[in-house]
Amino acid sequence: MTHRPTRADYVAWRTVTTRWRDDDAYGHLNNATYYELFDTAVNAHLYEATGLDVRALPQIGVVAETSCRYYRELGFPAPIETGLVVDKVGTSSVVYRIGLFxxxxxxxxxxxxxxHVYVDNTDPARPVAPVPDAIRAAVLPLLRHAAE
Known part of the structure; x- marks a missing residue:
């Protein structure tokens, strides 16, 4: 069994409100909503930490991979806290982990x-572009070793 993450594993935090529509027919958070929360946690941090519209940068981050491990159900009406940490900052990519509590x-x-893999904003078919300096500066403090 893999390590079940705890609050101590994350660096940046955001609280999100659950909505009635987030629950599925079984009364728990729909699987697709987890991925929306991950996307929101990452991009909200980037917007706040850089002060920029990250969609307008010369290099933009496109999602190349996502996954989720489920440990217990979440659902409406209680808020959800999202914890964010960065595992790796590469030349053209950033690997995040997001915990939901x-x-x-x-x-x-x-x-x-x-x-996120960074591509040229004018030619997204070009998959290798450097992570913009503003993004790099926003995510380096979230590196796992920086938090320890």
Missing amino acids: QGAGDDAAAEGRFV
């Missing part, structure tokens, strides 16, 4: 992996 517990209810 609901309630007072210390263990994550789910953890996502989210990989």
